[in-house]
Amino acid sequence: MKTRIDPMRAQDDLEDLFATARHMPVRPSAALLDRVLADGLDAQPRPHTAPLMRPPAAAAGGLWSRLAALFGGAGALAGMGTAAAAGLLIGFAQPSNLATLEDAMLGSPLETVELVPSVDGFLVGN
Amino acid sequence: MPRDMQLEQLAQHTDAALLDRYAAGDPAAARALTLRLVPRALGYAARLLGDAAEAEDVAQEAMLRLWRAAPGWRSGEAQVTTWLYRVVTNLCTDRLRSRKRRPVTALEAAPEMADGGPGAVAGMIEADRMAALQAALDALPDRQRQAVVLRHIEGLTNPEIAAVMDIGVEAVESLTARGKRALSAILAGRREELGYEDED
Structure with a gap:
């Protein structure tokens, strides 16, 4: 003959099981706690990390870093370098297009420009 | 300061305060949070999954996400435990789906x-x-x-x-x-x- 179970009693049993479960918590192993803590320390932001890291980085740059700082940053230094390289190239290669441009602007080849009258001319004139 | 004494003092802090200290670089806060939160994450995961080894993996993963979230954590937006339970729930749901009960x-x-x-x-x-x-x-x-x-x-x-x-x-x-x-x-x-x- 099948026994009929009182629903209230079944509820009480369940509450009893819950209470037991609350008092028997799952205990983490030491290995798990160690792993979690290691993750935490690895991921932890380091205080003063940025100020401490910057000076070695600057020193590592050496001459170029100091030059860049002197000329107002790496961008300015790069611009000056490019201009210097272009000047050297034009001076050595003397591109024909440049001569054409010179003729067009000045009309004829310019041999001499006397910016200060010679001493002889000065004396003759007086 | 001895480690036990330090942990005792930290035990009086809220979860959010400990997370702030962790984000500020205090290693003792990492230890206190580990001892406080891992049992809860593990217990909950174990009940959802019915598998101790998988529950350990979930608890570790959930805590890793908490460590990573710490620097951007804004106190008052969510309780740390609520957030952690939610992460554990989602991780367990993924595992249950993938292994097909x-x-x-x-x-x-x-x-x-x-x-x-x-x-x-x-x-x-x-x-x-x-x-x-x-x-x-x-x-x-x-x-x-x-x-x-x-x-x-x-x-x-x-x-x-x-x-x-x-x-x-x-x-x-x-x-x-x-x-x-x-x-x-x-x-x-x-x-x-x-x-x-x-x-x-």
Whole structure:
């Protein structure tokens, strides 16, 4: 003959099981706690990390870093370098297009420009 | 300062305050948070998954996400435990989906419980009862299991559970009520086996 179970009693049993479960918590192993803590320390932001890291980085740059700082940053230094390289190239290669441009602007080849009258001319004139 | 004394002092801090200290680089806060939160994450995951090894993986992953979230954590937006329970819930749901619920084998896979120490026979009865409870929990639909465990084992309030599960309080009440009815029905046939008849 099948026994009929009182629903209230079944509820009480369940509450009893819950209470037991609350008092028997799952205990983490030491290995798990160690792993979690290691993750935490690895991921932890380091205080003063940025100020401490910057000076070695600057020193590592050496001459170029100091030059860049002197000329107002790496961008300015790069611009000056490019201009210097272009000047050297034009001076050595003397591109024909440049001569054409010179003729067009000045009309004829310019041999001499006397910016200060010679001493002889000065004396003759007086 | 000795480590134990430091931990004792930190134990008085809220979770959010500890997380702030962790984000500020205090290693003692990492230790205090680990000791405080891992048992909760692990216990909840073990109840949802019914598998101790998988529960450990989930607890570690959830804590890793917490460590990474710490620098951007804004106090007052969410409780740390609510956030952690939500992450554990999602990780467990993913695992349950991927493994396609095994047949109930919880008697073998039930997580190891701390020994209550009331004697060997009583201890065995308690272990049997916990295994039976776990087997019954495993038989519940996922959402009912989450709600019942959070309410009756983890001890959260209904509004807290609503925040964890991202549903309304009424839905929580409905899930826990249906879950308890189902558990009672499952366990009703095992009363004698679990030693309840002798106590009447």
